[in-house]
Amino acid sequence: MANNFDINQIRAIRDIESATALLHENIPFDEQIEDALLFSKDAHAHQTRKSGEPYVVHPILVAALVASITGDRAMVIAALLHDVVEDTPNTIEAVELRYGSDVAHLVHGLTKIDLIRDKELIPSHSDEKLVVSALTFRKMLLASIKDIRVLVVKLCDRLHNMLTLDSLPPAKQRRIAEETLVVYAPIAHRLGISYIKNFLEDLSFSYVFAEEKKRIDDYLKVNYHDIELRLNGFRQKIAKLMERQGIIPGSYEILSRIKHDYSIYLKMQRKGISIDEVLDLLAIRVLVNDPTQCYSVLGLVHLHFQPLTSRFKDYIAIPKENGYQTLHTTVFDDTSIIEVQIRTFEMHKTAELGVAAHWKYKSGGNNINLDWLQNLQYQEESIEDFYELAKTDLYSEDISVFSPKGKPYTLPRGATALDFAYAVHTEIGDRAESCLVNKESKSLLAELHNGDIVRIMTAEEKLLRCSWMDAVKTSRAKQHIRINCRHRIRDIDSRSGLLIMRGVMQLNVTRIREWMREHNRLQNAWMIARDVDYLREVLHHYLKDLRSHKKFGAFLASHRFKLKLYRFGSIELFSNHTISDVVFDFCCHPKAGDEIVGFVSNGKAHIHHKMCQHAATLIEDEEPMLFVRWKQESIFHYHMIVSMHNAKGALADFLTFLAKLGAEIVSIELGKERQEHQQLCELEFQSSEADINRLRAKIEQKIHIIQFIRTDDAYRSV
Numbered sequence: 001m002a003n004n005f006d007i008n009q010i011r012a013i014r015d016i017e018s019a020t021a022l023l024h025e026n027i028p029f030d031e032q033i034e035d036a037l038l039f040s041k042d043a044h045a046h047q048t049r050k051s052g053e054p055y056v057v058h059p060i061l062v063a064a065l066v067a068s069i070t071g072d073r074a075m076v077i078a079a080l081l082h083d084v085v086e087d088t089p090n091t092i093e094a095v096e097l098r099y100g101s102d103v104a105h106l107v108h109g110l111t112k113i114d115l116i117r118d119k120e121l122i123p124s125h126s127d128e129k130l131v132v133s134a135l136t137f138r139k140m141l142l143a144s145i146k147d148i149r150v151l152v153v154k155l156c157d158r159l160h161n162m163l164t165l166d167s168l169p170p171a172k173q174r175r176i177a178e179e180t181l182v183v184y185a186p187i188a189h190r191l192g193i194s195y196i197k198n199f200l201e202d203l204s205f206s207y208v209f210a211e212e213k214k215r216i217d218d219y220l221k222v223n224y225h226d227i228e229l230r231l232n233g234f235r236q237k238i239a240k241l242m243e244r245q246g247i248i249p250g251s252y253e254i255l256s257r258i259k260h261d262y263s264i265y266l267k268m269q270r271k272g273i274s275i276d277e278v279l280d281l282l283a284i285r286v287l288v289n290d291p292t293q294c295y296s297v298l299g300l301v302h303l304h305f306q307p308l309t310s311r312f313k314d315y316i317a318i319p320k321e322n323g324y325q326t327l328h329t330t331v332f333d334d335t336s337i338i339e340v341q342i343r344t345f346e347m348h349k350t351a352e353l354g355v356a357a358h359w360k361y362k363s364g365g366n367n368i369n370l371d372w373l374q375n376l377q378y379q380e381e382s383i384e385d386f387y388e389l390a391k392t393d394l395y396s397e398d399i400s401v402f403s404p405k406g407k408p409y410t411l412p413r414g415a416t417a418l419d420f421a422y423a424v425h426t427e428i429g430d431r432a433e434s435c436l437v438n439k440e441s442k443s444l445l446a447e448l449h450n451g452d453i454v455r456i457m458t459a460e461e462k463l464l465r466c467s468w469m470d471a472v473k474t475s476r477a478k479q480h481i482r483i484n485c486r487h488r489i490r491d492i493d494s495r496s497g498l499l500i501m502r503g504v505m506q507l508n509v510t511r512i513r514e515w516m517r518e519h520n521r522l523q524n525a526w527m528i529a530r531d532v533d534y535l536r537e538v539l540h541h542y543l544k545d546l547r548s549h550k551k552f553g554a555f556l557a558s559h560r561f562k563l564k565l566y567r568f569g570s571i572e573l574f575s576n577h578t579i580s581d582v583v584f585d586f587c588c589h590p591k592a593g594d595e596i597v598g599f600v601s602n603g604k605a606h607i608h609h610k611m612c613q614h615a616a617t618l619i620e621d622e623e624p625m626l627f628v629r630w631k632q633e634s635i636f637h638y639h640m641i642v643s644m645h646n647a648k649g650a651l652a653d654f655l656t657f658l659a660k661l662g663a664e665i666v667s668i669e670l671g672k673e674r675q676e677h678q679q680l681c682e683l684e685f686q687s688s689e690a691d692i693n694r695l696r697a698k699i700e701q702k703i704h705i706i707q708f709i710r711t712d713d714a715y716r717s718v
């Protein structure tokens with residue numbers, strides 16, 4: 001089984017001999033492995049890790065992890081060599097010559113993008129580190145589509161890095177731990193390798209939410225004996241029942257499991273509950289020989305213990321996207337509530353090792369759906385957008401919904417019927433007109449829930465729904481809406497560009513259009529609406545051109561179109577006229593970050609969503625416009641749950657306090673009473689990224705924060 005390594009043992013190993021011995025325990029050495037070990041030792045000979053030990057200890061331990069979960073020789077060799085091309089003068093060609101193309105391909109997929117060689121890929125305005133890591137990540141994904149083993153080695157690499165994170169500075173620890181939570185643990189989940197996923201999550205958890213982790217650990221420590229007693233007692237009762245039913249001892253196994261820390265934390269956050277309210281905190285796992293026996297055991301359990309019917313799940317009949325199969329049920333045992341997970345031994349291997357079970361046991365494990373990996377190849381996106389989209393797609397909790405014929409689809413929590421339509425087929429998404437959810441007519445933007453049956457009705461033609469871009473959840477739907485709307489947005493920008501010029505110069509639009517055409521700028525009019533520097537450049541050109549016509553010279557010599565920057569709340573605008581205020585008209589009310597346009601009327605700027613119907617009419621009527629954008633520092637949405645005193649005026653007090661700190665509240669909801677004197681309050685607000693740490697620290701001084709997440713990051717909707 002996978003568990004033949006002890007995570008603490010691996011963490012403690014700091015010397016080459018012990019690392020090599022562990023590798024040896026997990027895979028018999030042959031000539032090639034022996035040679036790769038020497039090659040790696042040689043290549044890293046003069047390097048040390050930040051913690052001081054010889055560098056090569058790291059690749060050897062990664063290889064030991066890979067060997068333990070897969071037993072695959074090519075992967076073990078690739079793990080030994082995964083850093084030699086990146087950090088030493090050795091080339092991928094040398095690796096290929098020595099170990100063949102299979103290993104070379106794996107090593108190539110694992111090698112970081114070379115900063116110097118690929119410099120031209122990095123746009124000059126970008127954060128270089130982010131771009132390099134996004135490019136490397138994309139390269140790795142592309143390599144994994146051809147050969148999924150790349151990702152498995154990468155996960156073991158990340159696991160060892162997480163085990164040895166202590167020697168890095170705190171800021172770096174946190175960055176790596178966050179990335180692990182948002183990117184690598186979800187990849188492990190998608191590949192079904194829960195064994196690694198759980199370690200990655202719990203290790204990251206201690207760096208990202210140290211206090212919360214400590215609170216959970218303390219609870220488990222204090223209640224350890226009680227938990228053991230309850231689980232053991234229950235195990236014995238189940239064993240007795242099974243044996244009475246004729247299931248021979250030795251042909252089955254019953255394991256106890258306590259939910260792992262990070263998963264407990266997520267559940268508490270998502271449901272706003274305390275740890276003793278987590279219903280599947282304690283579980284037993286019953287392992288039997290075949291699927292029919294799973295259902296017999298389920299029958300026994302339900303006959304003797306009162307089940308909580310709403311908690312029953314049959315993942316044997318409907319496996320998860322990652323291949324996971326088990327029956328889940330939750331029952332009362334005297335005063336305890338315990339989850340029972342029933343699976344076959346074969347299913348257990350897949351539950352622990354997912355895709356890796358395929359190499360380890362050459363059976364099972366390869367029936368895992370890898371569509372998600374194909375879907376991460378966003379076309380036409382910039383590298384930064386790519387990374388953001390990938391994070392969003394990976395780090396989301398899933399729901400399963402069904403087509404009317406019963407075909408299951410996995411979507412992120414919060415997905416809408418339109419997301420479903422795009423998941424079925426791009427054509428269906430583009431032409432979706434209406435839908436039925438569980439036979440009831442619903443909006444295409446209705447949020448779907450686990451188990452929903454969704455039917456999409458389509459129109460003959462593609463339907464443009466540009467303002468829905470922010471309402472859908474999946475990157476697939478967003479991307480297609482964006483592609484379809486790009487043309488429309490370009491058209492609006494081109495018209496707005498001319499009207500912005502008109503707003504500045506007070507000339508008629510026909511004259512401006514003619515001048516732009518004469519000077520070959522008309523095709524770029526859209527840029528005026530998107531880039532204030534381009535607007536300035538065009539204005540400058542225009543003035544220069546007029547001055548060159550002698551008869552206007554005297555008049556224009558002194559003329560300037562000086563654009564003044566105005567800031568109102570989160571809006572920035574540029575105008576050469578006096579603007580006294582910003583007004584959000586009631587028709588659309590855009591959210592921070594949406595595409596916007598601005599019109600001038602009576603010295604005020606009226607802001608609309610770019611796709612607003614009313615704005616379209618104003619553009620058609622050639623109303624003067626001005627250049628508007630969201631404040632340059634990024635504004636993000638945050639979701640926070642706090643526990644506040646249940647006293648009169650406490651809420652009002654708190655809201656005033658938040659307003660004074662500059663948090664813009666979007667929504668607020670009071671939970672049911674939590675304890676006698678406490679009440680939960682759920683808020684959504686927006687704030688600039690620069691301000692958020694200060695804001696959080698101030699709030700923390702005043703009130704107990706239970707949850708605090710940035711929702712734009714699509715952190716698992718906890």
Ligand SMILES: Nc1nc2c(ncn2[C@@H]2O[C@H](COP(=O)(O)OP(=O)(O)O)[C@@H](OP(=O)(O)OP(=O)(O)O)[C@H]2O)c(=O)[nH]1
Pocket residue numbers: 192194198257258259260263264280313320322324328350351352
């Ligand atoms: N291997 C594997 N197990 C799954 C998967 N989905 C669910 N499980 C098992 O079921 C438990 C409950 O899963 P949840 O997603 O919380 O589902 P539920 O409460 O809605 O039933 C998981 O606990 P957990 O806290 O997430 O994990 P653990 O601490 O039990 O390992 C895990 O034991 C899967 O895709 N792979």
